[in-house]
Amino acid sequence: MATLDDTDIRLIAALRRDGRASISDLAARLKIARATVRSRIERLMASGEIAGFSVLTKADVTAAPVRGLTLICIEGRGTERVIAQLQGMPAVQAIHSTNGRWDLIIELATDTLQELDDTLVRIRKFDGITSSETNLILSSRRPSTRR
Template sequence: MDETDRKLISALRHDARASLSDLAMMLGVSRTTVRGRIERLKASGEILGFSVVLKADTARDPVRGLMMIGIEGRGTDRIIRQINGLSAVRAVHTTNGRWDLIVEIGTGTLEEFDAILGQIRRFDGIASSETSLLLNTRKSGN
């Protein structure tokens, strides 16, 4: 992947429906080059697909947040299984640094969100946690 591929991917992330002509003009290359690069990136698995984000998708979870979790001992796999079993959990990420896991949570109300936090904090092996509510999403990876 070269710089032109990276710029193409960035442009597609901004507007996946941009025309080949618009993309070519932005990148300073021909439409044929853009088409070929997109096809090559799809064939290599760099681009897995394109998606649409609907307004209703963002309304699904009016209360969203990230819970950073520190785990004591060797219970990480067990804790991940427990967390994955919760319907309010949207994603679980392992990480390095101060926190062992970052958990994306989405609920309909603050009360539901608080209940999920309490449930996770009671799991055996959770040493510490810190949670941040997501106020607004300016750009989504979806």
């Protein structure tokens, strides 16, 4: 498997956000040429890095029973690069920037604990991540709406 560069990671992240985006829209969003987008998508598909395109329904997103919050500390100025890598991961539901000890809080959702563990191992290998802490979400409650 070839190593993905920053442009590949950003392209995959953009396709995860909107798999129906046109080549022109992707090129404008990523500030690269349409020919570059087209050739990279073709290369990523040929290499198997992009295995296909699908539709996610609301049920697909909320069905993952294993959920967690991962707090990440990033060294130096690598936050945008780490965010781009995280956006390309299917388990990542949301990315929050914060202040204090942690730079980012990541909401994760997977089908199994093993998938969550595999995701955490991958995240911890990102360049620039100096420390992390993960907490499983056991239950969630929404506050009642006051009128």
